[in-house]
Amino acid sequence: MVDTIKITLEGVTESRLPQTDFNNLPFGKVYTDHMFMADYRDGQWKNFRIVPYGHMLVSPATPAIHYGQSIFEGMKAYLGTNGEVLIFRPHDNLQRLNLSADRMCMPPVPEEIFMEGLRELLHVDKAWIPSAPGSSLYIRPFVFSADEYIGIRPSQDFTFMIIMSPVGAYYSNPVKVKIETHYTRAVAGGTGYAKAGGNYGGAIYPTKLAAQEGFHQLIWTDGVKHEYIEESGTMNVMFVFNDTLVTPALSDSILAGITRDSIVKLAQSWGMKVEERKVSVKEIVAHLTQGTLQEAFGVGTAATIANIEAIGYEGNLYTLPPVEQRVIAHKIYQELDAIKRGTQPDRFGWIMKL
Numbered sequence: 001m002v003d004t005i006k007i008t009l010e011g012v013t014e015s016r017l018p019q020t021d022f023n024n025l026p027f028g029k030v031y032t033d034h035m036f037m038a039d040y041r042d043g044q045w046k047n048f049r050i051v052p053y054g055h056m057l058v059s060p061a062t063p064a065i066h067y068g069q070s071i072f073e074g075m076k077a078y079l080g081t082n083g084e085v086l087i088f089r090p091h092d093n094l095q096r097l098n099l100s101a102d103r104m105c106m107p108p109v110p111e112e113i114f115m116e117g118l119r120e121l122l123h124v125d126k127a128w129i130p131s132a133p134g135s136s137l138y139i140r141p142f143v144f145s146a147d148e149y150i151g152i153r154p155s156q157d158f159t160f161m162i163i164m165s166p167v168g169a170y171y172s173n174p175v176k177v178k179i180e181t182h183y184t185r186a187v188a189g190g191t192g193y194a195k196a197g198g199n200y201g202g203a204i205y206p207t208k209l210a211a212q213e214g215f216h217q218l219i220w221t222d223g224v225k226h227e228y229i230e231e232s233g234t235m236n237v238m239f240v241f242n243d244t245l246v247t248p249a250l251s252d253s254i255l256a257g258i259t260r261d262s263i264v265k266l267a268q269s270w271g272m273k274v275e276e277r278k279v280s281v282k283e284i285v286a287h288l289t290q291g292t293l294q295e296a297f298g299v300g301t302a303a304t305i306a307n308i309e310a311i312g313y314e315g316n317l318y319t320l321p322p323v324e325q326r327v328i329a330h331k332i333y334q335e336l337d338a339i340k341r342g343t344q345p346d347r348f349g350w351i352m353k354l
C-alpha cells in the first residue's frame with residue numbers, strides 16, 4: 001500500500017490547445033497535452049509522473065502486445081457552471097478496473113494512485129474540458145503488462161496510465177443494430193465482465209461484417225445458443241415495453257456498465273418499473289413484430305444514450321417508433337446529463353468535485 005504519492009510533472013513546452021477545434025470534436029482523436037504514468041516494479045507501484053502526451057517506449061516482447069494482457073476504463077469529466085471540474089463516479093471505475101485486473105492477473109491500482117493521478121492530470125489539463133452541450137472530457141485509465149518476456153506466465157511488471165480526450169458524441173445519430181447469432185463476444189467463465197482489451201479486439205471483425213450490411217453495431221447474444229440478449233458493442237442495452245425498462249441481468253459475460261447502473265437507479269427513483277433479467281431474443285423479436293417495443297437504446301460512458309432506430313435479426317429489419325417520440329430515453333439523457341454537469345442536485349452522490 002502507498003500512503004502518499006509524489007507525482008513529478010514534466011510540462012509541455014507548447015500547448016496544442018490553440019490548434020484544437022472545439023467546435024468539431026470527433027470521438028477519441030484529440031488528446032490533451034499530458035498523460036499520467038506509473039510503473040509496477042518489484043511488487044510495488046512507483047515512479048508517478050505526468051509527462052507530455054506522446055508515443056512511448058515499450059518492449060517488443062511485452063505480453064500486452066502478444067497476449068492482450070491489458071485492461072482499461074472509460075469515464076468522463078465536465079465543467080460545472082462555476083468552472084469546477086466534475087467527475088462522474090470515478091470510484092466505480094476504479095472498482096471495476098481492479099475487478100478486471102484480478103481477472104487478468106494484474107496488481108490492483110490503489111485508490112490513492114488512481115485518484116491522485118486523475119486529480120493532478122485534470123488540474124494540469126483543465127483547460128481541455130469542453131463546455132459545449134453534448135461534449136465532455138473522456139478519460140481513459142488503463143493498465144498493461146510491461147514484462148520483457150515472451151513466455152506465458154503471470155507478468156511481473158506493469159504500467160498504469162491515464163490519457164484524456166475532449167470529445168463530442170460517440171454516435172452522432174440513432175443507430176441501427178444487428179442481433180448477432182453466429183459470432184460470440186463472451187461466454188460464461190470467460191473475460192466478458194472485465195474491461196479487457198481482447199474483448200473489444202475480438203468484436204471488430206463481426207462488427208465490420210455487420211457494418212457491410214449497413215449496421216452501426218451488434219447486439220451480442222449468449223455464446224451457447226444465441227437465445228438471450230447480452231449487450232451491444234461499446235454499450236449495454238435497454239428496452240422499454242409495457243412501460244417497463246428492461247435490461248439483461250448482469251452475468252460474467254456482460255460488462256457491468258456504470259451508465260447502466262446509473263440509469264437503473266434513476267428510473268427506479270422515478271417509480272418506473274425496472275426489470276434486470278434474462279431477455280430472450282424471441283421476446284424482443286415478438287415485441288418488434290407486434291409493434292409493442294416502445295424504445296430501445298444503448299447506454300455507456302462513451303455512447304451516453306444511443307437511441308436504436310432499427311434492429312436487424314436473421315435477414316429482417318425491424319424499425320422502431322420514431323426517435324422524436326421517445327419519452328424514456330430522452331428523460332434519462334436529460335436528467336443524467338444535468339447531474340453530470342452539476343445543473344441538477346447530485347442526489348445519488350455520484351459526482352466527485354475537484
Ligand code: COI
Nearest residue numbers: 074075234300301302303
Ligand atoms: C466507454 O464507453 O467508455 C467504452 O469503453 C466504450 C469504448 C470501447 C469506446
